Amino acid sequence: MAHRGTLPAAKLGATLLLCVAALAVVAVLSLRVGSIGISNADAFDALFHYDPASYEQTVVRTLRLPRTIIGLGVGAALAMAGAAMQATTRNPLAGPDLLGVNSGAAFGIVTAVYYGHLTHPLQFVWFAFAGGLAAAAATYAFGSAGPGGATPVKLALAGVVVSSLLSSWLTALLLLDQQTLEVVRFWLAGSLAGRDVTTFTSVLPFLLVGLIGMLAMANQLDILSMGEDTARSLGMHTGRVRAVVTALVVLLAGAAVAAAGPIGFLGLAVPHIVRLFTGPDYRWTLAYCLVVGPLLLLSADILGRVVARPGEVQVGIVTAVLGAPVLIALARQRRVAEL
Numbered sequence: 001m002a003h004r005g006t007l008p009a010a011k012l013g014a015t016l017l018l019c020v021a022a023l024a025v026v027a028v029l030s031l032r033v034g035s036i037g038i039s040n041a042d043a044f045d046a047l048f049h050y051d052p053a054s055y056e057q058t059v060v061r062t063l064r065l066p067r068t069i070i071g072l073g074v075g076a077a078l079a080m081a082g083a084a085m086q087a088t089t090r091n092p093l094a095g096p097d098l099l100g101v102n103s104g105a106a107f108g109i110v111t112a113v114y115y116g117h118l119t120h121p122l123q124f125v126w127f128a129f130a131g132g133l134a135a136a137a138a139t140y141a142f143g144s145a146g147p148g149g150a151t152p153v154k155l156a157l158a159g160v161v162v163s164s165l166l167s168s169w170l171t172a173l174l175l176l177d178q179q180t181l182e183v184v185r186f187w188l189a190g191s192l193a194g195r196d197v198t199t200f201t202s203v204l205p206f207l208l209v210g211l212i213g214m215l216a217m218a219n220q221l222d223i224l225s226m227g228e229d230t231a232r233s234l235g236m237h238t239g240r241v242r243a244v245v246t247a248l249v250v251l252l253a254g255a256a257v258a259a260a261g262p263i264g265f266l267g268l269a270v271p272h273i274v275r276l277f278t279g280p281d282y283r284w285t286l287a288y289c290l291v292v293g294p295l296l297l298l299s300a301d302i303l304g305r306v307v308a309r310p311g312e313v314q315v316g317i318v319t320a321v322l323g324a325p326v327l328i329a330l331a332r333q334r335r336v337a338e339l
Contacts, residue, residue, distance in 0.1 A: 007277055012284050015277055015283050016291065023072075023295045030068040030298050031060050035310040038064075052059045062195075067192035070200050072294040073207050074192070074260045077252040079293025082267025083274070083285050088220040088245050093327070095268035096132075096253040100162035102264065105136020105257035106188065107166040114173045114180045125203055128254035132168075136246060138162050166257055186272020190263035192301050203255040210252035214286060217245055221282040263316045265323020266297060270324070 006017065031046070032038040038046075038056050045051065046060035063212065078096060085101075096102045110126045118124060118198020142158035170188070174181045220241045223231045231238050256263070269291050269302040271285060278284035297315065304313040 001189040005246070006281075010085050011222035012174050012278060013338055016284075016288060019291045019295060023203050023291055023298075025071070026295055027068055028299045029302055030071065031064045033058075033302050034064065034305050038043075050298070062196075066200065067301070068298065069197070070195050070259050071192045073200060073204065074263065075266065075294030075297030076211060076290045077207055077256040077293075078263060078267040078297075079270035079289035080211060080286055081249045081252040081256075082269075083282070083289050084214055084221060084245050084249050085267070085283060086271055087225040089155060090225060090227065091155050092272070093268070093293075095265070096256075096325075097133045097163075097264040098156055098250065098268060099159040100135035100139040100166070101132045101253045102257055102262040103163040103166045104138075105129070105132040106255045106262045107131045107170060108254075109258065110170050110173055110180065110184055110188070113184055114177055117179075118180070125255060125258040127205060129206075129250055132250045132254045132257070133246075135166065135261065136161055136250060139248070139272065153174070171259075183335045187261040188263040191314040192260055193312070193314070195259065198239040203259045206251055206255040206302060209253065210248050211290070213248045214245075214252070215290075217248070218283040218286050221245070221286075222280070223282060225282065245281050261299070261316060263319055265319050265326065266293060269326040270296060308310065 028040070028043065031043040032040070035058055038054070038060055042054065042056040043060055046057035046065070050061055051057050060195035065078050080094040081101070083095065085099060088094075089099075105128035108127035108129070111131070112118045113123065116123075116128075116339075131263070137177070139155065139158045139162045142161060143155035145320060146154075220236065223234055223236055224238065224241055228238055231241075270276075270289055271294075272291055274288040278288055297319070300318040301315040304315050304318045307313055
């Protein structure tokens with residue numbers, strides 16, 4: 001079911017193309033910007049005429065290209081997961097991080113590293129999925145308890161509780177075992193640095209299934225976002241649709257966390273930014289999230305490299321600093337507080 005967006009369809013298409021162009025520019029900057037400046041020529045040669053004898057091209061090929069590719073996939077995954085969660089819960093504060101999915105995925109991975117001595121994302125990813133699904137189920141169970149069912153505020157509070165409990169468990173494991181801390185300490189802050197192409201190829205099948213599946217669910221999300229009664233009156237099996245969407249969200253968030261660690265606020269903020277242009281039409285919203293998510297994540301990653309030269313601030317810290325004001329602004333809205 002289509003909804004009229006803030007902009008006409010022709011302008012939405014043109015704006016989306018502008019976002020794609022902006023993403024291409026930011027991706028090039030991601031290859032160039034860092035503690036060592038890289039020219040456009042060296043970046044181009046590293047991609048198409050690689051010379052292993054060139055230090056600059058080696059930096060691009062082995063360090064910056066993998067983190068740029070991972071940023072593209074992770075940004076799209078988290079943004080689309082956040083949009084889907086906001087639609088299914090009708091909660092403007094919903095997101096993979098606020099509802100505990102990211103914390104659950106991190107919990108699964110750290111527990112696996114501690115008890116199973118795992119070291120590779122291909123091993124991580126299954127535990128990330130299991131932890132994310134368990135955390136989402138716990139959040140919905142706590143948020144639905146009591147009179148009124150699952151309201152936005154109750155779900156947000158339940159997500160905070162679940163995330164806090166899982167964070168306490170993670171801290172205990174890290175204090176008990178130095179080896180586990182060494183494996184996951186940089187990963188836990190949320191970072192695109194230090195990953196190789198193998199990391200991305202390990203989670204790519206899960207990302208593709210999640211992204212394609214979510215795009216295919218756009219019409220159902222449109223209807224579901226209108227409310228339970230309306231969706232049922234139109235013949236939708238709401239429980240089945242929610243189950244499929246939740247599985248896709250866990251798939252996307254689990255793969256993203258396995259690849260880059262728990263990066264917060266992106267899944268919350270991007271859908272709200274996108275809906276300023278698209279309105280409530282989830283066909284356009286998801287298409288925009290596919291582009292704007294990686295655009296903002298790579299921009300945050302570049303900012304983290306610039307503000308602390310010659311070192312860098314990890315992208316998870318940058319998104320948390322930038323995303324906190326968005327969360328405060330949303331929480332202060334009257335319509336959110338009254339839901």
